[in-house]
Amino acid sequence: MTLDAPIFRDPAGSAYPDRCAALLDYYADREATGERPALGYIEVAARLVRARPLGDVLPLLDRLLEDPAGDMFWMVPMALVHHVGQGRLPEDVLARMREQWRTYTPYRGDTENHWLKYYASLYLMAERYPDDPAEAWFNGRSAQENRAEAEAYVAHWVELTTTRGQGEFDSPHYLPFFLAPLALLRAFAEDPAMRRRAAMMLDYLIADFAVDTLGGLYAGAFSRIYPEPTLERWRNGSTTFAWLLFGNVPFRPDPVNVVLPRAGYRPHGMAAVLALSGYEPPEVIRRIATDRSTPYVHRERKRTRHRIRYSDVRNAPVYKQVAMRREYAVGSVQGGILQPIQQHTWEVLWATDDPHECFDLLFTGRAYADPRELGMYFAEEPKLLVSAVVQHGKGTYDKPDKWTGASPYEQVVQHGDAVVALYAIAPGTTFPHVSGYFSRTLRDLSEGDSGWIVVRGGEAWIGYYPLAPYEWRDEPGGDRRLHSPHLNNGAVVQVAPASDFESVAAFRAAVEALPLETATEPVPSVRFTTLAGDTLAVTYGETPEIDGAPVDYDGWPLFDGPFLHAEPGSGTLEMRYGPMRRHLDFNTLTVRDWIETDTAP
């Protein structure tokens, strides 16, 4: 298998090891073309493991070592090459690399993925040089201290994630930066417990991704995603991991996939770390990721990242769900400020033959920029934070037409294929409007006297009922924005597979016949009976009801659906596909696989 075409379509039946080898060959054979990303440590590592001549390795490595930069983004590929290079690189080169762990001073960062990269890399380097004294390390701490600190943090992060949920959860962009350091530990940790813990967390996060992927794209609601790849979903690094792990999406090499063109910042390239780690996803996860023959609803509990002020709790719970089927995914979290800057709260994403060509989603959003939102999560003075965040690479944060971000004035309730999104925007707040993203790939859009907008995306019918008057605005590339400037606002959304209705008229007639009562005063409220016959009663700011029963947020599971199950606080995860079972127990660091004999396949 070779990946020499601009777009590589995975042949049916290709195996994971074949894709690993092909990916490593792809990176090993990349040549400097002037395109981003420039050749880096990923290419060095790939050339080493694919046994390319040292003459193709050393000049590139020499150049990279001249100018270390990237903080924790430098640490993972540096530790990778240092370990891959054992026995392959000359001793003087390894010594020069080791010396940079004394002279270069990487910052630990301020996010969950930063810390995992920092500590996973530091753990491995400290383990490799266990007797090196404090003066041999950039942070003035001995190898023993560094290893103990790193081990303690990784264990803490695993415990927190598997009992209360991940904080930087379900991020199509940042998932690679969790999987790569775990793959490093899986591949190179000498301590069997650390190696096992890392392998189990790879299972855990990949299963979490698998259940939310549709055709290789990460679907639903996310803690963090950048604006452009929100719309062009395949641009996220998670797509390359989906190709590698599941083979359910074509491969596209990352020079055209770069979101943030920074040296060493390689979300797609991180897949090479996994490819050479020796990790292989269990079959149960691959099947969870690829079988969309039966519709399912899956729920997850996550948490916010640490709130340092302006909140009654350090970590608020996040209630997440996705309704998945072959034709589309509908996913959401409950709204409000669950993550700063880059939250994506709900969407409908429909399947397509080639996700590289499409912008296949619909969602609403509420542009919001506020010093207190940032001050909740960042320690600098709130008045300085908005300009700082814009300067720090989040340039759309203070833009009124942005598509990503949270709003404190949003409440979302999902039940299966239906979503109710309500907005009660405080007077005087930034950007007092609601926006609906209607993709360029939607067709057959119609508006009627009933108020329902009906449209088709792929093999999905979508009914969208706005609670307040709106206007259409053209967006770049042929997208359309439903712009509504009313403070009390909202939308009711009903999605259905195209095969359920023979025509747009039939679908329109069906949604128009659904019982629906809406109001915008004194606060937005909706009472709506879905196509499935369930009645949602949602009043902004109150606990929603479904068929007369309040939604049980307190009882929301850590994972629950046909494929994954975990109770909050358990430190476990059970994966299920047909009769296949895999049980991860992080309390004992044990994995159990079995076949359930009484379950139909």
Place this chain on the structure above:
Amino acid sequence: MPSTLCAAVLETRNYIVGAANAASGFYQRDADGAWTHAGWQNVRCSGLALDPRDRNTVFLACGNGVFRSRDGGASWRVTTGWRVTEVLDVALDPFTAGSVYAATAYGPWHSADGGETWQPLSAPGAHPNTTFSPVLIPDTGRPGWLLIGTEDGLFASVDGGQRWTPTGPRVPIRALAQSPHRPEVWLAGTEDHGILFSDDGGVNWSAAAEDATVYAVAFDPAEPLRMAAVGFGTGLLASEDGGATWAKRTLGVPAPALHALAFDPDTPGRLWLGTAGAGVFTTDDLGAACAFAGLAETTLYDFAFLPA
């Protein structure tokens, strides 16, 4: 030989975590006016403390933890582990050698052995607004007496941070300073609530410039009645009557925000001003005229003088 001005630089223009950023962190101003960087390139440094007992010992309050140098900045050690992060201030106990305090976004910490080991102090409260602690100062006149600023006001401790008692209005605190002339006189800077003033050791507080946002406050070591404050959109607030009245001075500083402030111990009346994004400035006339003094495009969070 004059004193040496040391600066804590939070970041430089266009800073992005993980990018090839220009050097931030610890700087010293040389006799010729040039600035020399020492130590880590990028630590998001919010505060610094110089040890009066050992001129080679420096502590930095950083995003990564508490940094310590014992050789004047030539080498550094991160003294804290993974549990200590977003350190916003560091202060040395004037009475006990080796006693060091750190204020963080998650509450205060203490080291009794010069930063070798750290223990969490009780926070002033359980709510995140009372654990968020931008500033902490040990009283120079009363052993064991601390004042800490939080998002929910000031808190005092008489037992080295084991227990805390609220004092003053429950407003966001950004800065604190104690008079070198009269230890019972304190200034506090707030977000949107101006300057708080106490002349009874932090028991009672009055407010001035009441809607101002103040990120730094300072007393003139040469003139007991002269004080200054800077902040966001605040310009320079100066008092020459012991805090009874404050005048707002218009500055020629190309930045809306100033975050660091220090009176020069060698040149009476000279102020050093650290901006958010525009470097360092000086003024010899309380802001009537300002001169650029280097570190262009940096955001400065703290100054300290190393005595001659």
